[in-house]
Amino acid sequence: EAGVVQSPRYKIIEKKQPVAFWCNPISGHNTLYWYRQNLGQGPELLIRYENEEAVDDSQLPKDRFSAERLKGVDSTLKIQPAELGDSAVYLCASSLDRGDRMNTGELFFGEGSRLTVL
Amino acid sequence: EDQVTQSPEALRLQEGESSSLNCSYTVSGLRGLFWYRQDPGKGPEFLFTLYSAGEEKEKERLKATLTKKESFLHITAPKPEDSATYLCAVQEGPGANSKLTFGKGITLSVRP
Numbered sequence: 001e002a003g004v005v006q007s008p009r010y011k012i013i014e015k016k017q018p019v020a021f022w023c024n025p026i027s028g029h030n031t032l033y034w035y036r037q038n039l040g041q042g043p044e045l046l047i048r049y050e051n052e053e054a055v056d057d058s059q060l061p062k063d064r065f066s067a068e069r070l071k072g073v074d075s076t077l078k079i080q081p082a083e084l085g086d087s088a089v090y091l092c093a094s095s096l097d098r099g100d101r102m103n104t105g106e107l108f109f110g111e112g113s114r115l116t117v118l
Numbered sequence: 119e120d121q122v123t124q125s126p127e128a129l130r131l132q133e134g135e136s137s138s139l140n141c142s143y144t145v146s147g148l149r150g151l152f153w154y155r156q157d158p159g160k161g162p163e164f165l166f167t168l169y170s171a172g173e174e175k176e177k178e179r180l181k182a183t184l185t186k187k188e189s190f191l192h193i194t195a196p197k198p199e200d201s202a203t204y205l206c207a208v209q210e211g212p213g214a215n216s217k218l219t220f221g222k223g224i225t226l227s228v229r230p
Contacts, residue, residue: 042207042220042221042222044220045217106164107164107218108164
């Protein structure tokens with residue numbers, strides 16, 4: 001079974017330029033997450049989708065970040081314009097919501113997209 | 119105040135030298151506590167979920183335990199391939215998929 005696929009793996013841009021990251025979750029997984037991980041830190045949630053609906057975007061900096069999940073499958077995270085502080089690894093994860101008692105809380109993460117803003 | 123605190127930040131062990139990693143949390147209404155392993159350049163990989171105090175789970179050389187304030191990841195007779203960063207995360211209710219709050223992780227190095 002294919003895992004969560006992210007692209008690009010690495011991206012280097014100048015500040016104020018736009019950048020986009022793409023994520024293809026595990027087939028059949030209805031919940032998709034975007035996390036940001038700074039060096040030496042744990043992942044921090046940016047946005048969570050249940051199917052097409054963004055159910056938690058409270059940590060997403062909405063002035064420059066946007067995300068979409070078309071048809072409840074693939075997702076794109078965009079930053080425009082990028083700032084120096086946006087340098088980080090952007091992780092996509094997916095999970096299957098089987099119902100309250102059945103969930104193990106297991107998230108399946110992709111390998112991440114490492115962004116460097118110069 | 120951090121909701122999840124992991125200690126120590128880094129741990130170096132000799133192969134075969136057992137030890138424990140600590141995760142303390144301050145959330146109320148804990149829905150679940152999770153341990154993940156992360157290798158360099160990779161995304162986190164799920165290890166365990168613990169739901170209630172007193173619960174224990176094992177996988178190969180790893181055993182996770184949970185109390186009302188902290189969790190321990192015990193590593194018995196570690197091998198070099200156990201070297202990785204171990205992340206702890208907590209989930210508060212409600213909602214089966216409510217967000218996970220991660221700690222900063224503990225970097226484990228096991229020398230042969």
